[in-house]
Amino acid sequence: MSFPDRAALETEQLAQLNRLLTALVPSNVFYAPKLSAVGLSEGAGSLAEFYEKLPLTTKQQIVDDQRANGPYGTNLTYPIERYTRFCQTSGTSGFTLRWLDTTESWEWMVGSWREVFRAAEVEAHDRIFYAFSFGPFLGFWTAFAAGERLGCLCLPGGGMSSAARLKTILENRVTTLCCTPTYAIRLGEVALEQGIDLASSAVRRIIVAGEPGAGIPATRARIEQLWPGARLWDHHGMTEVGPVSVECPVRPGVLHILESRYLAEVLDPETLQPVAPGQRGELVLTNLGRTGSPLLRYRTGDLVQPSPEAVCACGRCELALEGGILGRTDDMVVVRGVNLYPSAIEAVLRRFDDVGEYRVTLTTINALLEAIVDLEPLPTCTEPEALRLTVEAALRSTFHLRLPTQLVPCGTLPRSEMKAQRWVRT
Structure with missing residues (x-):
């Protein structure tokens, strides 16, 4: 597979960014005043200008906006009638964020998840089991839709016990399991308790997200030990941002940001200045295609370490994160x-x-x-x-x-x- 070089990638990023900015100015109450105030209402002349002029967006700003303008806040680019999908965060940090998407924005995110599946070498003949109770969280639904778009047989795992899920996985010859790292371990433990030999299963890949784990060598080894014959593939995303990364096929534990779909910065959490390659910092993202409810220069709170190599061994020039998501700024x-x-x-x-x-x-x-x-x-x-x-x-x-x-x-x-x-x- 061939990948664009850095110059071509940044040219396309700037074009996408300017289409996004000009779409926001007429009616997005949250971002239009910010863009006008810094002279970006007609777009940016360069990515550097965008980074220099536009202030960062914080989660607290989004929380305050939704509290003051409930239930959805003012970060909506179109009339409410254009929106067709509702998701929300888990509220573990004290406030549940609600997020709406238009059909077009939703399809953009499904496209991002298709990139996750492609990186993990999922093909139309694969059978994907989603070991989640399907609630209002974005990741379940976008992953399921992406599997459908690829032509895979998609099996929802909501409303099942762990034993029932294992039975379904084995009887249907599932090849791909989607879950959290913790739950991959739990299913493996239940299999041991019940005397089930997972080496006889058809599962060849386990795609995990939702928490750090796959980037921790000991956790990765534990999961792959419990599921013989299956490779672990990491991924991460956020309800308010969308599906963000894919794991490198040749360097397990390294995540590539989908920079064809996002602008990515890694900043020192204290100084807010870019960190050098190989140094830890906070991941800041701008989603380029979620026009209905975008986030610009959003402080994710995720701690990452950019790889020093400009071009990865897999051929990608997109930002590579050593060890995936290392933690969160508010976890320490x-x-x-x-x-x-x-x-x-x-x-x-x-x-x-x-x-x-x-x-x-x-x-x-x-x-x-x-x-x-x-x-x-x-x-x-x-x-x-x-x-x-x-x-x-x-x-x-x-x-x-x-x-x-x-x-x-x-x-x-x-x-x-x-x-x-x-x-x-x-």
Whole structure:
């Protein structure tokens, strides 16, 4: 497969950007005044001019707009009658964002998901199982529609237990599984409990999204161990932005931003200046084709590390993110002076095959934040106490911090097909 060079890509990006900007000015109440104020109402002469002139958009600005102008806010380019699709976020950060799309914007996002499937080598003869209860979250629906457009047999997994989903996957000779990393592990554990040999399944690829995991080598190895013969493919997106990235076919754990559809910047979260390749920063996105409800220079909160190579080994010049999504700017906690990210804890715990599930409880003791790790071993673990001691030692060695680790009975901690909620505060 051939890919455009950087100059050709940026020329096309600028053309798409200017079509978008001129579409917003007549009637998008949220963005039209901002564009006019900085002299971009008739478009930008260059991508550099756009980045220099237009201020960043934050999630709080979108939240404030929807609170003040409920239920959908003012970031709508067309009359409400033009909109045909409704989605919303999970509300885990305290406020549920509602998002509307026109038919054209929806098809643009479905096209992005088709790129995800193409990168994972999904073809018309494949059978895709979607292990989700289909709620109002964008990713389920766009992925399902993309599978249909490719001509695949698409099997919805809503309203099923894990055992029923496994049965459906096996009986229908499913070749492609879509789920979260956590739920891929859960299905593998249920298969072990029921004596099901997943090596005999037809699943050859597992496409995951919704949370970090596939970019963590230990988590990736765990999933591929539970699903012999299947390769894990990472992807990420957001309800308010759309499907954003595809995994590199030759460098597992590296995500490519679909820059034919997005403008991508990586900025220092504090200075808001571009970071150098190889340095960590916050991903900022502009979606170029979601005209009905776009976001321009949106601070996603996702921490990423751009690859230093201008052209990837796969031939893409699109932005490559080493390790995928590394965490979020609002996820970090400071425990006795040590910065802790959930993905870093996950990377340690998933090195141990006998760890079934875990939870980190944050509590304040004598004005200091403390973290306690609840560890649930698999039923097959023969020496739980030895596992606890080994895990606690590994955490101390990695973070130079004692994180008390305690065992909980098998089946105690909740499992979810959605984003796992493993960090709680008391």
